[in-house]
Amino acid sequence: MTDAAVHAVDPGQQARLRLSGRQICKSFGPAQVLFDVSIDLHAGEVHALLGENGAGKSTLVKILSGYHQPTSGELVLDQAPVTFADSEVGENHGVILIHQELNLAEQLTVEENIFLGREIKRGWFLDKAAMRAETRKLLDQLQCNIDPRTRIRDLPVSDRQMVEIAKALSKNADILILDEPTAVLTGREVDILFDQIKRLRAQGVAILYISHKLDEIKAIADRVTVLRDGRHITTEPVAGLEKDDMARLMVGRDIKQMFPDREAVQASDIALSVRDVSVPGQVRDAGFDLRRGEVLGFAGIVGAGRTALMEAIIGLRERSSGDIARNGAPVSIKNLQDAKKCGIAYLTKDRKGSGLLLNMDMRPNLTLLALEKFGRVIIDRKAEEAALERAIEAFDIRAADPKTKVGDFSGGNQQKLLLAKVMETDPEVVIIDEPTRGIDIGTKSQIYHFIGDLTKRGKSVILLSSEMPEMLGLSDRIVVMAAGRITGILEGNDRNEHEIMRHATGISGKQGVSVHE
Amino acid sequence: MSSLERTEASTSKGLNIDFKALGPFLALVALFVIGTGINEAFLSGGNLANIFTRAAFIGIIAVGATFVITAGGIDLSVGSMAAFISGAMIVVMNTLVATLGAGIETVLLGVLISIVLGIGAGAVNGLVSTKGKIEAFIVTLGTMGIYRSLVTYMADGGTLSLDFEVRGVYRPVYYGDILGIPVPVLVFFAVAVAGYVLLNMTPFGRKCFAIGSNEQVARYSAIHVDRVKTLTYVIQGLCVSIATIIYVPRLGSASSSTGVLWELEAIAAVIIGGTMLKGGYGRIWGTVIGAIMLTTIGNILNLTDAISNYLNGAVQGLIIIVAVFLQRGDWRRKKSK
Numbered sequence: 001m002t003d004a005a006v007h008a009v010d011p012g013q014q015a016r017l018r019l020s021g022r023q024i025c026k027s028f029g030p031a032q033v034l035f036d037v038s039i040d041l042h043a044g045e046v047h048a049l050l051g052e053n054g055a056g057k058s059t060l061v062k063i064l065s066g067y068h069q070p071t072s073g074e075l076v077l078d079q080a081p082v083t084f085a086d087s088e089v090g091e092n093h094g095v096i097l098i099h100q101e102l103n104l105a106e107q108l109t110v111e112e113n114i115f116l117g118r119e120i121k122r123g124w125f126l127d128k129a130a131m132r133a134e135t136r137k138l139l140d141q142l143q144c145n146i147d148p149r150t151r152i153r154d155l156p157v158s159d160r161q162m163v164e165i166a167k168a169l170s171k172n173a174d175i176l177i178l179d180e181p182t183a184v185l186t187g188r189e190v191d192i193l194f195d196q197i198k199r200l201r202a203q204g205v206a207i208l209y210i211s212h213k214l215d216e217i218k219a220i221a222d223r224v225t226v227l228r229d230g231r232h233i234t235t236e237p238v239a240g241l242e243k244d245d246m247a248r249l250m251v252g253r254d255i256k257q258m259f260p261d262r263e264a265v266q267a268s269d270i271a272l273s274v275r276d277v278s279v280p281g282q283v284r285d286a287g288f289d290l291r292r293g294e295v296l297g298f299a300g301i302v303g304a305g306r307t308a309l310m311e312a313i314i315g316l317r318e319r320s321s322g323d324i325a326r327n328g329a330p331v332s333i334k335n336l337q338d339a340k341k342c343g344i345a346y347l348t349k350d351r352k353g354s355g356l357l358l359n360m361d362m363r364p365n366l367t368l369l370a371l372e373k374f375g376r377v378i379i380d381r382k383a384e385e386a387a388l389e390r391a392i393e394a395f396d397i398r399a400a401d402p403k404t405k406v407g408d409f410s411g412g413n414q415q416k417l418l419l420a421k422v423m424e425t426d427p428e429v430v431i432i433d434e435p436t437r438g439i440d441i442g443t444k445s446q447i448y449h450f451i452g453d454l455t456k457r458g459k460s461v462i463l464l465s466s467e468m469p470e471m472l473g474l475s476d477r478i479v480v481m482a483a484g485r486i487t488g489i490l491e492g493n494d495r496n497e498h499e500i501m502r503h504a505t506g507i508s509g510k511q512g513v514s515v516h517e
Numbered sequence: 518m519s520s521l522e523r524t525e526a527s528t529s530k531g532l533n534i535d536f537k538a539l540g541p542f543l544a545l546v547a548l549f550v551i552g553t554g555i556n557e558a559f560l561s562g563g564n565l566a567n568i569f570t571r572a573a574f575i576g577i578i579a580v581g582a583t584f585v586i587t588a589g590g591i592d593l594s595v596g597s598m599a600a601f602i603s604g605a606m607i608v609v610m611n612t613l614v615a616t617l618g619a620g621i622e623t624v625l626l627g628v629l630i631s632i633v634l635g636i637g638a639g640a641v642n643g644l645v646s647t648k649g650k651i652e653a654f655i656v657t658l659g660t661m662g663i664y665r666s667l668v669t670y671m672a673d674g675g676t677l678s679l680d681f682e683v684r685g686v687y688r689p690v691y692y693g694d695i696l697g698i699p700v701p702v703l704v705f706f707a708v709a710v711a712g713y714v715l716l717n718m719t720p721f722g723r724k725c726f727a728i729g730s731n732e733q734v735a736r737y738s739a740i741h742v743d744r745v746k747t748l749t750y751v752i753q754g755l756c757v758s759i760a761t762i763i764y765v766p767r768l769g770s771a772s773s774s775t776g777v778l779w780e781l782e783a784i785a786a787v788i789i790g791g792t793m794l795k796g797g798y799g800r801i802w803g804t805v806i807g808a809i810m811l812t813t814i815g816n817i818l819n820l821t822d823a824i825s826n827y828l829n830g831a832v833q834g835l836i837i838i839v840a841v842f843l844q845r846g847d848w849r850r851k852k853s854k
Contacts, residue, residue: 316736316737335739335741336736336737336738336739337739337741339739340739346737348737353731353733353734354731354733354734354736354737355734355737356734357726357727357730357731357734357797358730358731359730359797359798360726360730360797364723364726364727368723368727368734368735368738368740369738369739371720371723371724372720374720375720376720377719378714378718378719379718379719379720379723421738
């Protein structure tokens with residue numbers, strides 16, 4: 001049954017219109033988030049959906065797949081109006097949405113997840129062998145080497161994404177909607193995903209692909225629809241558009257300067273010095289100096305130990321050895337409270353899981369890290385309100401109602417709030433882990449300029465990022481890590497993508513050998 | 518209950534929060550209307566004093582439970598803890614009569630022992646669950662059995678009775694009143710006010726909310742998660758001790774059946790009051806109202822023949838389930854926005 005999607009399509013079908021949304025409007029309470037948006041998905045075409053955070057992309061695809069009902073407007077499937085009462089009806093019509101936040105049962109295995117709710121049975125019993133074989137076949141198609149018996153909780157996020165895609169394939173998806181599928185994938189995994197998307201396109205599947213990453217859209221999409229503030233801006237072939245054009249359409253203005261200007265810093269003025277930090281199994285003998293006013297980039301492939309090193313420095317992770325000094329004086333950091341007192345702050349890359357309290361509004365989130373500043377015995381609510389007003393102003397946080405739970409915020413606004421929260425402690429050294437994951441280009445640029453402003457005020461920044469343009473555009477020097485070791489510190493002309501990759505993969509670098517241990 | 522449901526559903530965004538907060542209060546008012554309708558005597562001063570006095574035990578314990586639950590924990594041991602502390606108090610006071618006589622000093626020392634034991638027992642629950650990394654449910658299930666069997670052991674399977682003379686000195690703590698308000702009710706009110714201030718206005722309370730809603734976020738916000746969680750159990754222990762101090766003079770005895778199922782009533786009061794069982798959101802006034810509601814139900818059943826008093830537990834159970842159902846419905850609506 002799972003092979004039904006894998007069938008040859010005659011050429012005439014390639015341009016066949018499959019699913020349309022016509023004049024879709026959507027309001028949540030008094031707030032209207034979509035205004036007369038129309039979109040057409042054709043068989044054998046990758047259609048990209050582009051827009052800033054809060055432009056209404058997620059709402060639109062949830063309507064197309066039956067998770068939400070439009071307030072007005074209609075869906076047309078194969079020339080006939082349809083209503084998807086819920087996502088299950090949508091799936092029965094072959095429309096499958098793969099969410100940005102993955103929906104897998106963590107305690108179940110890969111095969112159990114793929115066949116969840118529609119298990120293959122023999123008589124009254126589960127036919128585990130058949131399900132395993134089928135899962136194996138689906139994963140092989142994706143060139144994915146996961147054991148079908150692995151529990152989801154033991155898989156890295158990127159593999160979970162592959163499981164989600166395998167699950168969609170097993171449901172005979174012929175209209176597949178991917179909501180920012182590459183946000184958590186590494187370069188090689190993105191390539192595999194793109195191969196899969198191309199294969200599905202050749203089979204006549206209609207694909208709607210949401211992404212912030214303009215490179216990806218150039219690489220994979222045939223047509224692109226741009227949304228801005230809930231309105232349809234344009235739909236045109238990708239071939240005729242440059243990345244700058246797309247950015248302009250999305251943001252509605254020119255982004256004059258993506259990255260802030262950098263100024264030279266004094267090499268002798270060391271704000272933070274780290275020596276011989278080891279975390280068993282994750283980091284070995286890592287040491288570096290952070291100069292005052294600089295942005296020090298940390299590059300490396302996933303699992304190189306960058307986050308572990310930073311968490312060990314600030315006391316969130318136990319280190320087996322290591323010395324830390326601030327402004328030349330040794331400091332003892334055993335927990336985050338100590339780090340805070342030393343003027344070091346850390347912005348987690350997992351803003352939803354460890355950054356913000358999603359069920360609360362902005363005020364308690366903003367002040368949580370610096371709570372003692374707002375009163376040791378009784379919290380001064382007025383001071384909190386004032387701080388919130390300042391933060392909203394300084395970081396351009398756009399929330400219609402300050403009482404909104406931050407879980408309902410767009411990724412960009414969450415990231416700005418997280419930045420504001422950390423800055424409440426008035427740190428001298430700011431460690432920022434993946435500052436722009438899942439954030440649109442306009443907000444990205446804003447965050448880059450915030451980081452630039454920090455260094456202009458004499459603060460020093462450590463930047464961990466998997467995005468090469470960001471790493472190169474912001475950092476003064478770049479530390480590269482591989483397999484838990486620092487393999488090189490790149491400056492000047494060496495600060496380029498080629499050198500970073502050589503060091504990150506262990507081809508060069510003083511301790512590159514250790515990668516193959 | 519159905520009228521409550523309707524008002525919640527029909528309120529617009531801005532008013533929603535108010536009605537959510539008022540929910541338990543409206544339900545209590547409804548119960549009082551029903552009570553008055555069934556029997557005029559319901560609203561008499563004596564009956565009301567009786568309701569509030571009885572609500573004080575569970576209510577004081579439930580104020581402590583609000584902290585534990587808000588911070589994402591649970592304490593099943595409070596009923597057994599109350600029995601154990603009662604027993605220990607009685608044993609200590611009876612022993613002291615020989616040396617100190619049956620005076621106020623003896624009672625004060627008994628009270629001191631109660632407080633020390635309450636804080637100690639709470640600290641045990643907190644430290645074992647945080648430092649030992651064992652689920653609070655398991656730890657407190659264990660200590661629940663331990664405290665219960667300790668009181669049985671102290672009483673040698675029977676009943677511990679407080680020295681008659683000491684009882685006379687201690688008596689006003691339960692039976693006395695100030696300006697016509699029974700002492701237990703005043704203590705309950707004081708504990709509730711202190712609890713409200715601590716939970717809603719202090720950094721400690723804010724940290725409880727943060728830990729309950731996402732422990733990881735709390736950790737990344739430089740909060741000493743283990744310390745704060747342990748403190749919530751200590752507060753719970755202290756509340757149990759305060760409740761015990763006003764409970765002992767009531768009967769002047771303790772046995773293995775003292776405080777049976779109090780943990781469930783305390784948790785029920787917290788949940789009816791609108792605190793989320795999974796943590797992250799707690800409300801002291803809701804808890805107070807929840808405790809009064811539970812006592813009121815029993816009282817109304819006593820006043821009527823329509824439903825047997827033996828069905829008290831069933832009616833309470835029904836109310837708890839309906840309260841949680843309403844909470845959940847509300848949560849869903851919020852999420853879908």
